[in-house]
Amino acid sequence: MARIGLVAHDDKKADMAEWAAANAAVLSRHTLYATGTTGGRVREETGLEVALLKSGPLGGDQQLGAMIAEGKLDALVFFIDPLTALPHDVDVKALTRLATLYDTLFACNRSTADAVLKAL
Ligand SMILES: O=C(CO)COP(=O)(O)O
Numbered sequence: 001m002a003r004i005g006l007v008a009h010d011d012k013k014a015d016m017a018e019w020a021a022a023n024a025a026v027l028s029r030h031t032l033y034a035t036g037t038t039g040g041r042v043r044e045e046t047g048l049e050v051a052l053l054k055s056g057p058l059g060g061d062q063q064l065g066a067m068i069a070e071g072k073l074d075a076l077v078f079f080i081d082p083l084t085a086l087p088h089d090v091d092v093k094a095l096t097r098l099a100t101l102y103d104t105l106f107a108c109n110r111s112t113a114d115a116v117l118k119a120l
Helices: 010-022 036-046 060-069 089-101 110-119
Strands: 003-008 031-034 050-052 075-079 105-107
Touching: 003 010, 003 036, 003 060, 010 036, 010 075, 010 110, 031 036, 036 050, 060 089, 075 089, 075 110, 089 105, 105 110
Parallel strands: 003 031, 003 075, 031 050, 075 105
Antiparallel strands: none
């Protein structure tokens, strides 16, 4: 059983919910953490159990980063919106930096997320 972080920017939340629904059986075998709005949506649309952190712009990305630094997260699925400027861009960068630094399994698009699920 792995500990997986789920995050999606607003324009990617539908993709995340759809991906989670398509993989609900596999995801239900893992422990899921998510930034607030993403997690709420995944919960609502899939019925999966998801531990909710703060919303991304309010510190949720940083909470996931701290989990990575403390060895408490095995994989991160982060559907980043590459076309929109975000007020909390520094938090997004910090999270992707820590996922890279700690060699965390890290997917930022759907095809890689599928591959990560197969690897767990
Ligand atoms: O902004 C986010 C990640 O940078 C996601 O946060 P929410 O899931 O709360 O929208």
